[in-house]
Amino acid sequence: MSQELKDIAQNADPANVATINFGPTHPSTHGIFQNILKVDGEKIISSEQTVGYIHRAFEKLAERRPYNQITPITDRLNYCSSPINNIGWEMTVEKLIGVDIPKRVQYMRVIIMELARIADHLICNSVIGVDAGALTSFFYPFSEREKIYELYEELSGARLTTNMGRIGGFERDFTPVFHQKLKSFLKTFPKAFEEFDSMLARNRIFMDRTKGAGPISAERALSYSFSGPNLRAAGVDYDVRAMNPYSSYEDFDFIIPVGVNGDTYDRFMVRQEEIRQSLRIIEQAYQNLPEGDYKADLPDFYLPPKADVYNNMEALIYHFKIVMGETELPVGEVYHAVEGGNGELGYYLISDGGRTPYRLQFRRPCFIYYQAYPEMIKGMPISDAVLTLSSINVIAGELDA
Amino acid sequence: MEMQNNQDFLAAIQAQFGADVLAHDIAFDILNIEITPSQIHVVIEWLQQHPTLSVNYLTNIAGIHYPESAGREFAVVYQLHSWKNNIRLRIKGYLPKENLHIATVTDLFAGANWMERETYDFFGICFDGHPDLRRILNMEDMDYFPMRKEYVLEDATREDKDDRFFGRNNNEL
Numbered sequence: 001m002s003q004e005l006k007d008i009a010q011n012a013d014p015a016n017v018a019t020i021n022f023g024p025t026h027p028s029t030h031g032i033f034q035n036i037l038k039v040d041g042e043k044i045i046s047s048e049q050t051v052g053y054i055h056r057a058f059e060k061l062a063e064r065r066p067y068n069q070i071t072p073i074t075d076r077l078n079y080c081s082s083p084i085n086n087i088g089w090e091m092t093v094e095k096l097i098g099v100d101i102p103k104r105v106q107y108m109r110v111i112i113m114e115l116a117r118i119a120d121h122l123i124c125n126s127v128i129g130v131d132a133g134a135l136t137s138f139f140y141p142f143s144e145r146e147k148i149y150e151l152y153e154e155l156s157g158a159r160l161t162t163n164m165g166r167i168g169g170f171e172r173d174f175t176p177v178f179h180q181k182l183k184s185f186l187k188t189f190p191k192a193f194e195e196f197d198s199m200l201a202r203n204r205i206f207m208d209r210t211k212g213a214g215p216i217s218a219e220r221a222l223s224y225s226f227s228g229p230n231l232r233a234a235g236v237d238y239d240v241r242a243m244n245p246y247s248s249y250e251d252f253d254f255i256i257p258v259g260v261n262g263d264t265y266d267r268f269m270v271r272q273e274e275i276r277q278s279l280r281i282i283e284q285a286y287q288n289l290p291e292g293d294y295k296a297d298l299p300d301f302y303l304p305p306k307a308d309v310y311n312n313m314e315a316l317i318y319h320f321k322i323v324m325g326e327t328e329l330p331v332g333e334v335y336h337a338v339e340g341g342n343g344e345l346g347y348y349l350i351s352d353g354g355r356t357p358y359r360l361q362f363r364r365p366c367f368i369y370y371q372a373y374p375e376m377i378k379g380m381p382i383s384d385a386v387l388t389l390s391s392i393n394v395i396a397g398e399l400d401a
Numbered sequence: 402m403e404m405q406n407n408q409d410f411l412a413a414i415q416a417q418f419g420a421d422v423l424a425h426d427i428a429f430d431i432l433n434i435e436i437t438p439s440q441i442h443v444v445i446e447w448l449q450q451h452p453t454l455s456v457n458y459l460t461n462i463a464g465i466h467y468p469e470s471a472g473r474e475f476a477v478v479y480q481l482h483s484w485k486n487n488i489r490l491r492i493k494g495y496l497p498k499e500n501l502h503i504a505t506v507t508d509l510f511a512g513a514n515w516m517e518r519e520t521y522d523f524f525g526i527c528f529d530g531h532p533d534l535r536r537i538l539n540m541e542d543m544d545y546f547p548m549r550k551e552y553v554l555e556d557a558t559r560e561d562k563d564d565r566f567f568g569r570n571n572n573e574l
Binding site for chain 1: 428429431433457458459460461463465466478480484487489491510511512513514515516519523537538539547548552554
């Protein structure tokens with residue numbers, strides 16, 4: 001915040017101060033959350049947040065559900081990149097039960113998770129464009145996201161809330177149509193993406209609007225436990241994929257882009273570069289996709305094929321045990337984190353050996369960094385507050401759980 | 402500089418706060434340390450400022466309810482991360498249900514603010530010194546703490562999923 005803006009915030013004349021509602025339903029909140037702003041003219045003096053409008057008590061629900069029924073709950077956290085949430089949860093359970101996941105599954109997961117990251121970042125970045133007044137660049141990447149959704153659909157049957165994969169692997173192997181669509185995506189996406197990039201990245205109007213909007217320093221971002229692109233935009237290269245590699249991320253060559261100023265423009269640029277890096281990872285994983293099974297040998301958790309259930313006693317027993325949640329589980333305490341669209345998405349699972357978690361806590365990056373928002377917009381005009389909100393990518397589902 | 406591992410962390414904390422380290426174990430590569438609740442703030446502050454341990458990142462704060470363990474019904478778990486050493490560790494404090502008070506760490510980590518509010522909202526654990534300890538996800542006028550085990554989720558029509566048939570007596574708590 002510049003000295004000039006600080007003075008405005010401090011020397012506001014009480015007679016000129018107005019209190020206005022920014023949200024709960026406002027076109028630029030992209031979700032339901034309220035900010036009560038105190039403004040002096042256009043300048044924000046202070047703001048107070050209310051969250052929880054779509055709180056669905058996920059952690060309570062999870063205490064009543066067998067492990068495989070928790071995957072659909074995770075869909076509804078950050079619904080812009082639900083496969084990352086699904087796979088993160090499955091890996092948490094796999095860590096608890098201690099199972100070796102075939103290399104092919106790990107590479108398949110990397111491909112899916114990076115596709116999800118691309119879809120997530122594309123939406124976030126094009127929405128920043130919308131809030132800066134550029135609507136064309138919002139519609140443009142939608143045809144590309146559509147292709148990613150078709151890939152999800154091919155593998156899981158769903159598009160938004162994907163319930164992707166199973167504990168132990170995937171429901172099915174990459175189908176021939178998936179291979180064909182992925183190949184065509186890898187071919188056409190870079191060109192379309194660079195066109196999208198050229199609309200905004202060096203656009204004079206866009207840069208003037210976003211540079212300096214909603215900055216946060218690296219120290220403050222760390223103190224607020226920021227993670228993901230928002231932290232990296234402030235210049236800190238923390239990425240769970242590099243720090244604690246999971247699902248064979250150590251096999252891939254990618255860089256972690258960082259920004260300098262931690263403002264809206266840096267957040268935009270970090271996400272843009274992450275999309276390019278995700279594409280690199282997908283290419284590496286797809287070219288080196290190992291042969292093998294698309295699931296681990298895990299009869300206690302992985303449903304047997306339906307045909308076997310009708311004809312084979314053992315398959316029927318396993319099917320029954322899984323559906324009724326009668327599987328024996330180890331007692332233990334696991335924390336597993338993945339790099340979600342918004343940062344470190346963690347699952348803290350406490351199992352007492354029962355068929356449901358004793359306690360499951362989601363570390364939701366949105367919830368943790370959104371509390372810094374009043375500090376980031378203090379002294380800014382309302383139009384910058386709008387841009388800042390879309391650039392930190394607060395997803396109501398993840399925020400409120 | 403030499404990277405510190407779980408054992409080094411444990412040894413350093415035990416050397417400094419011997420009497421307050423009530424229990425410890427390593428589960429799935431993460432060091433769990435139980436500390437006297439009144440000392441947790443001191444321990445976390447010491448870890449944060451320690452030149453070699455340098456625990457710089459608060460990952461999350463979780464509450465847990467153990468209604469059956471008398472005198473230690475509630476747990477507060479701080480998951481911390483030292484990036485320099487790439488070590489995650491958990492500091493745990495157990496509180497009796499009659500006295501659910503623990504010092505806030507918002508002065509050490511700004512991000513603890515909402516984590517503590519959430520823990521208060523779910524379990525009713527009071528973080529003394531917190532600047533604004535109110536409910537966050539639930540309604541202000543809610544008169545109970547929903548994550549406590551006595552509030553069982555109801556799915557009354559599902560007799561096939563009755564926990565009593567699976568060796569857990571949730572319904573009788």
